[in-house]
Amino acid sequence: MIEKLTLAPLVTLRCCRDSRFKQGCLSIQLVRTMKEEESAKNALLPSVLLRGTERCPDLRAITDALDLLYGASVSPLVRRVGDYQTTGLYCGFMDDRFALPGDQVLEPTLAFLEELLLDSPTENGGFLPAFVESEKRNLIAAIEAERNDKRIYAANQLLQAMGREDTFGLPRMGRKEQVERIDPVELMEHYRTILRTSPIEIFYVGSADSNRVARLLQPLLARLDRCPVPLLPQTPFHPGPREDLTEALDVTQGKLCMGFTTPITNRHPDYAAMHLMETVFGGGMTSKLFQNVRERLSLCYFVSSSYYSTKGVLVVSAGIDFDKEERTRQEILTQLEACVQGRITEEELTAARESVLNGLRATHDSPNSIEGFYATRMLCGVDLNLADYMDAIRAVTLEDVIRAAASVKLQTTYFLKGARK
Amino acid sequence: MNRVYYPELDETVCREILDNGLRVCVVPRQGFSKKLAYLVTDYGSIHTDFSLDGREYTAPAGVAHYLEHKMFDLPGGRDVSAEFAALGANTNAFTGYDLTAYYFSCTEHFEECLRLLVEFVSTPYFTDESVEKERGIIDQEIGMYADTPDSQVFELLARSMYEKHPIRVPILGTSETIRQITPEVLYTCHRAFYTPGNMLLCVVGDVDPEQVCGIARQVLGSERHPTGVKHKDWDEAMHCSVKEVRDRMDVAMPMFNLAFKCPATGTGDAAIRQEMVADLASEALFGESSELYLRLYEEGIIDSSFGGGFETLDGCAMLMCSGDSEDAEAVRTAILAEAEKLTQTGMDPQRFLRMKRSALGRRIRGLDSFDATCYRLCAYHFADFDYFRFPEIYRDIREDEILEFLHRAVREDNCCLSVIDPIDRAEEV
Numbered sequence: 001m002i003e004k005l006t007l008a009p010l011v012t013l014r015c016c017r018d019s020r021f022k023q024g025c026l027s028i029q030l031v032r033t034m035k036e037e038e039s040a041k042n043a044l045l046p047s048v049l050l051r052g053t054e055r056c057p058d059l060r061a062i063t064d065a066l067d068l069l070y071g072a073s074v075s076p077l078v079r080r081v082g083d084y085q086t087t088g089l090y091c092g093f094m095d096d097r098f099a100l101p102g103d104q105v106l107e108p109t110l111a112f113l114e115e116l117l118l119d120s121p122t123e124n125g126g127f128l129p130a131f132v133e134s135e136k137r138n139l140i141a142a143i144e145a146e147r148n149d150k151r152i153y154a155a156n157q158l159l160q161a162m163g164r165e166d167t168f169g170l171p172r173m174g175r176k177e178q179v180e181r182i183d184p185v186e187l188m189e190h191y192r193t194i195l196r197t198s199p200i201e202i203f204y205v206g207s208a209d210s211n212r213v214a215r216l217l218q219p220l221l222a223r224l225d226r227c228p229v230p231l232l233p234q235t236p237f238h239p240g241p242r243e244d245l246t247e248a249l250d251v252t253q254g255k256l257c258m259g260f261t262t263p264i265t266n267r268h269p270d271y272a273a274m275h276l277m278e279t280v281f282g283g284g285m286t287s288k289l290f291q292n293v294r295e296r297l298s299l300c301y302f303v304s305s306s307y308y309s310t311k312g313v314l315v316v317s318a319g320i321d322f323d324k325e326e327r328t329r330q331e332i333l334t335q336l337e338a339c340v341q342g343r344i345t346e347e348e349l350t351a352a353r354e355s356v357l358n359g360l361r362a363t364h365d366s367p368n369s370i371e372g373f374y375a376t377r378m379l380c381g382v383d384l385n386l387a388d389y390m391d392a393i394r395a396v397t398l399e400d401v402i403r404a405a406a407s408v409k410l411q412t413t414y415f416l417k418g419a420r421k
Numbered sequence: 422m423n424r425v426y427y428p429e430l431d432e433t434v435c436r437e438i439l440d441n442g443l444r445v446c447v448v449p450r451q452g453f454s455k456k457l458a459y460l461v462t463d464y465g466s467i468h469t470d471f472s473l474d475g476r477e478y479t480a481p482a483g484v485a486h487y488l489e490h491k492m493f494d495l496p497g498g499r500d501v502s503a504e505f506a507a508l509g510a511n512t513n514a515f516t517g518y519d520l521t522a523y524y525f526s527c528t529e530h531f532e533e534c535l536r537l538l539v540e541f542v543s544t545p546y547f548t549d550e551s552v553e554k555e556r557g558i559i560d561q562e563i564g565m566y567a568d569t570p571d572s573q574v575f576e577l578l579a580r581s582m583y584e585k586h587p588i589r590v591p592i593l594g595t596s597e598t599i600r601q602i603t604p605e606v607l608y609t610c611h612r613a614f615y616t617p618g619n620m621l622l623c624v625v626g627d628v629d630p631e632q633v634c635g636i637a638r639q640v641l642g643s644e645r646h647p648t649g650v651k652h653k654d655w656d657e658a659m660h661c662s663v664k665e666v667r668d669r670m671d672v673a674m675p676m677f678n679l680a681f682k683c684p685a686t687g688t689g690d691a692a693i694r695q696e697m698v699a700d701l702a703s704e705a706l707f708g709e710s711s712e713l714y715l716r717l718y719e720e721g722i723i724d725s726s727f728g729g730g731f732e733t734l735d736g737c738a739m740l741m742c743s744g745d746s747e748d749a750e751a752v753r754t755a756i757l758a759e760a761e762k763l764t765q766t767g768m769d770p771q772r773f774l775r776m777k778r779s780a781l782g783r784r785i786r787g788l789d790s791f792d793a794t795c796y797r798l799c800a801y802h803f804a805d806f807d808y809f810r811f812p813e814i815y816r817d818i819r820e821d822e823i824l825e826f827l828h829r830a831v832r833e834d835n836c837c838l839s840v841i842d843p844i845d846r847a848e849e850v
Contacts, residue, residue, distance in 0.1 A: 020452050022431075023786040047725075059718060063710035067775040070782030094782045098429075130719075138724045141745060144673030145726070150568045250671045250844055253564035284511070285502040298557030301565055319565045347507060354509030361528040362455040366789055 001364075001386070002374055003210045007221055010199040010228035014378070015210035016370050023094050024106060024206025025367040026213075027077055027375055028113070029086035030198040033231060034167040040174025041182055041190045042087035044132075044139050046076030048187065049089065051131040053119040065112060070094045072109050074116060081379040082234040082310030083167045086201070087194070089113065092367075095207055106208055107216055114220040126185030139179050143171070151302070154255035154416045155317055161245055162259040162412035165238040168311050197229045203375045205367040234381050237261055237311040243412045248419040255416040256328055257317045260336075262407045266309040266382050270407075272392040273400035277408075278307040279352035280401065281339055282316055286351045288335040293318060299328050310380045314408060322417050329413070339405035342398060349398060356393050360386060422630055429812045430785065434798075435630035440643040442618025446798055447630035450791075454528040456626030457791040458535055458633075460542050461799045463621075464614035465519040466594075467587040467735060470652040473613045478649075480610055481601040482587075483559075483594015486516040488607050490555050491547050492523065501541045510534045518588055519735035520803060526791070531628055532636060539622070539640040545611040547604035556599060563593050570672050570841050574743070578678040578839035581663040586655045586737045613649025617641050623798050625791045655736045659684065661837045665750075668841055675842050677749035679729075679756070680741040682835040686733050688805040690814075695826075696738075697814050699731035702826045703740055704776055705768060706760055713759040722751050733804075740830050749840050760831035764824045773820045781815050 005013045032042055056062045066072050072093035079086045093109045121128050147153050156171075163169025204213045239261050264274040282289040282305025293303045303318035320328050338344070363373045363386065377384045423436045435447045469480045492514070493501045505512040510527035523542050527534045566572040580589040593599075624633050659682050683699070686692040707713050707729055717723040729742025746752055787793050801808040 020450075022789050058715060060710055060712065060715040064772075064775060067710055067779035071779035071786070072782070092786065094786050097431075098782075098785050134719065134721060137721055141674055141724055141726075145745065146673075148570050148672045148676070150671075151565070252567040253561065284506070285513075286506040294558060298554050299561075301558050301562035319561055319568075321561075321564075347503065351503065351506035355506060355511065358509040358511065358526075358528050362526070365453050365455040365791070 005210055005214055007214060007217065008226060010230065011202070011221060011226070012200070013202045013204065013210065013214055013217065014374060015213055016205045016374070017207065017209055018205060018364075019207040021095060021206065021367050022098060023092055023367060024204070024208070025090065025092045025371055026110070026113070026202065026204045027088065027090045027371055028117070029077060029079070029088040029201045029375065030194050031201060031231060031379060032085050032087065032194060032198055034080060034083055034085040034170055036170055038190065039085055039170055039172075040139070040178035041187060042085050042194075043078050043173040044135055044179065044182060044187065045087050045191055046078060046089055047135040047138065048127050048131050049116050049120060050074060050076065051135065052121060052128070053115045054121055055115060055119065057121060069105055069109050069112070070099060072105065074113065078173070079376065080172050081376050084231065084234070084379055086379070089116065097207070106206065110216045110220070114223070117220065118223055122188065124185060126183070126188045129184045132182065132184040132187060136179050136182060139173060140176050143173050143176055143179070150249070150251050150255055150416060151317065151319065154257050154414060155315060157245070157247065157416075158257040158259050158315060158412060158414040161243060161414065162240065162313070163237075164240045166311070168237060168308070168313065196225055196227050199228060199231060201375065201378070203371050205370045234267070234310060236263065236265060237313055239411050242410070245412070245414045246417060247414070248417050250419050251416060252418070253319045254322045254325060254418070255317065255319055256325060257315060257414045258329070258332055258410065259412040259414075260314040260316075260408045261411050262312045262314060262404070262409070264404055264407055265312040266377075266380050270400065270404055271309065272389065273396045274307065274404040275309070275356060276349070276352050276393065276396050277339060277401045277404040278305055278314060279356055280344055280348050281305055281336060281405070283352065284355060286348065288338060288348070289316065289332065292335055293328060293331050297331060299324050299331070325415050325417070333410070336405065336408060340402065342402045344398060344401060349401065353393060353396070357390055360390055360393070422634065427809045430788065430809055432788065432809055434807075434809060437634050439617065439634060439638055439641070440645070441641050442616065442645050443637055443641060444621045444802065445634050445637060446621065446623045446802065447628065447633050448625040448794065448798070449628060449630060450625060451627050453627050455526055455791055456528070456531045456624065456628055457524065457526045457795055458538055458622065458624045459522050459524045459795045459799055460538055461520055461522040461621045461623065462614050463519075463619050463803050464521055465517045465735070466590070466592040467518050468614070468651045469587065470654070471613055471649040472652070473609070473649040474647065478609060478613070480606055481594060482590045482598040483592070484602055484606060484610055485521055486593050487555065487559060487599060487602050488610055489514045489516045489521050489523075490559060491552060491607055492542060492545070494546055494551055495541055495544055496546045501537070504537055505534060508534050508537075512538070516592055517734075518592060520800065522796075522799065524795070531626070532632065535624075535633065535636050536640060539637055543615065543641055545608055545615070547607045549604060552602065552604050552607065559593065559599055560596055563596055566591070566593065570670050570676050573668065573670060574676050574678050574839050574841045577666055577668055577841070578680055578837060581666040581839060582661050582680060582682060582837040583657060583737065584662070586657050588734065588737055616646040616648045618645055619648045621799055621802050623795050623802070625795050653736055657682070657737065659835045661835055663837060665838045665840075667839070669844050670841050672841055672843050674745045675747060675749060675840050676745050677752070678741060678743045678839045679749065679753055680739045680837055681830050681832070682837070683738040683740060683830050685736050685738050690806065692804060693801065693806040694814055694818070696731060696733055697811070698818055698822045698826050699740060699830070701776060701780060701818060702823045702830070703730050703742075704780060705763065705823055706827060706831065707742055707756060708776070710772075710776065713755060717752065717755060722746055722748055722755075749838055753836065753838050757831060757833060757836070760827045764828040767824060768820050770820070777815055777818065781812060784811055
């Protein structure tokens with residue numbers, strides 16, 4: 001289903017040819033190891049690239065060019081996948097068959113992508129200072145805006161605290177002070193370095209065959225001066241000491257986050273079992289957390305868990321009254337203990353299994369979900385074949401789920417409560 | 422069954438009205454695993470005043486949403502979510518200002534899932550105990566939105582801008598209004614608005630349209646029931662008496678909603694055309710390829726959080742934009758000035774064509790999303806329009822219609838600005 005072509009050393013094109021869709025997508029990611037000193041630069045780069053090219057000197061010219069391509073979109077793509085950070089661009093474009101007779105979309109879109117990546121206007125050997133300064137302001141605003149939604153804020157506070165000893169604790173977009181220090185020449189040097197040395201992952205979904213996509217990418221690749229350096233493999237989570245944190249802010253509702261660790265990552269033989277265990281515990285409306293913390297005890301509206309499988313970190317979050325912290329905390333632990341003790345009904349296990357399989361089967365029904373699924377999985381060091389993985393999910397037994405549950409240990413908790421006025 | 426092929430979109434839609442009044446709309450998509458079904462009632466949070474069987478009712482604010490939560494209980498202790506889960510399907514629902522939707526998506530067991538959807542939405546079952554228990558959950562949901570600045574900035578705008586239209590009341594109601602909700606209130610609202618004649622069943626996926634109709638017929642029977650008559654005494658003046666309103670929350674940067682009150686568009690072809698004209702007008706005025714957007718972005722007055730468009734619902738419409746800005750007043754001033762300039766100088770014809778092509782392309786791309794397609798088909802259906810006809814509407818829209826709209830809509834008189842400022846943290850301590 002997914003065809004893999006090596007276009008040059010450490011330049012990989014993966015293609016999912018599918019003509020059911022009305023649009024195609026193509027992502028290009030430079031893959032880096034997440035580092036304190038460069039995460040802010042990697043987060044900033046794509047936004048600067050999208051500000052203008054030699055031919056399209058400002059935002060308006062860029063948007064005009066995209067409008068002409070039937071409203072194609074190119075957006076910054078900055079991901080964190082385990083120990084890696086990727087930086088690049090994501091294009092979405094209408095399929096050629098809906099264009100006016102004689103018109104093409106894919107070919108000119110890829111030509112425009114080349115222009116965006118390689119034809120930035122320069123000044124004194126750096127990016128244009130006006131572009132860099134304005135995108136620095138935007139990035140800082142985006143970093144600070146993570147504070148606005150207190151659900152996200154609370155989860156971020158927890159992850160940063162529990163990941164002090166791990167790359168997982170580094171903020172996804174860098175820190176404000178690091179962004180402030182970036183200068184246009186240094187940013188250009190960094191960009192040249194990572195273009196030369198980083199593994200490049202390109203992912204395409206759409207109606208064109210892989211050879212045509214590879215051919216259309218040739219002019220872009222021919223302009224790269226490459227000396228690639230392979231990445232170190234992903235590492236498991238390095239936990240710090242066990243901690244309980246509380247913070248007071250002006251909020252109406254308390255947000256409780258509990259962080260757990262497990263040695264089971266997506267590279268582990270028990271991954272499928274852990275995936276099911278997490279679904280039974282806190283994934284969706286039939287989970288133990290939803291059924292007990294919300295439905296039985298009416299403690300909250302939202303409660304759920306998320307499993308960061310590249311690192312083996314599991315986070316539970318809930319929005320509750322300030323005085324219900326202890327009760328909620330206890331109930332969450334009680335439900336985890338129920339999983340460890342194997343108090344899981346046949347219905348619960350079936351519901352979790354069917355829900356996971358349903359999600360996996362639907363993965364191939366949209367270009368975005370195909371790209372999202374494979375383009376991140378392959379960076380985890382898992383060459384995941386969907387059909388094999390579905391078989392693994394089908395084969396998981398109750399004993400496997402119990403074993404996975406028993407590996408989960410509480411590490412850090414964070415409670416956001418109201419500030420007295 | 423009526424079957425129409427839309428060559429420009431390469432889509433087919435099958436439609437039928439059952440004897441019981443239910444409208445059915447199926448978009449067969451061969452070769453896809455996912456199947457998505459929406460069962461939607463033409464009833465939302467704003468429809469609190471109505472008459473049924475000769476009696477008048479005024480329901481507490483938040484009732485449509487409360488009802489949506491409680492529909493998931495069935496007699497005999499049956500749990501709808503668990504039954505869907507056993508079939509490997511995801512189910513959920515949402516309440517809007519003017520509609521309520523229940524849906525599931527699945528890859529297998531479609532028939533059973535569809536039967537269950539139609540059954541649970543048509544089976545009211547509320548007890549004192551279960552209604553009481555839900556209050557704590559909904560109270561926490563209200564608390565969650567109280568901490569979400571995006572919701573707060575809009576609710577502040579709506580209640581300042583509108584004097585009569587119930588968009589001024591939050592969809593969830595308030596902790597006080599939901600205390601008045603009892604099983605009896607829920608039964609009455611269900612009887613009034615969950616009749617097949619007030620609902621639409623919309624399915625997207627590789628399914629047999631005849632079978633969809635057959636299942637709906639079997640579960641709902643053929644009898645028609647009287648639907649409640651909504652009272653819409655919402656004669657809203659276009660003038661905004663409150664021009665600016667502010668509040669404080671713990672946000673990083675001030676966050677704003679800026680809106681221009683417009684006359685309701687009504688229903689049918691003319692209304693949809695008006696809506697698409699307004700949408701293009703907002704694109705021309707402050708879309709990403711507009712002169713205004715470029716200038717404000719480069720000056721650092723707006724950032725990539727900025728966006729906007731034309732919003733319509735039953736009985737009201739507004740041209741709106743939102744974003745984070747240290748100077749929301751400057752955004753307002755610039756938009757007013759730009760609209761005036763555009764109506765005087767007109768648009769570059771090339772740019773107008775490009776804009777139309779882009780808007781059309783983005784709508785076509787949007788059809789890849791099952792959820793967006795289903796939602797649009799439903800929303801436009803209640804406005805009495807076949808959404809898949811959008812390409813022909815776009816083709817016909819002229820530049821002077823855009824300018825005419827901007828001239829009428831973008832004025833100081835019908836404008837309201839809502840801002841959430843950061844708490845002064847130094848002052849707090």
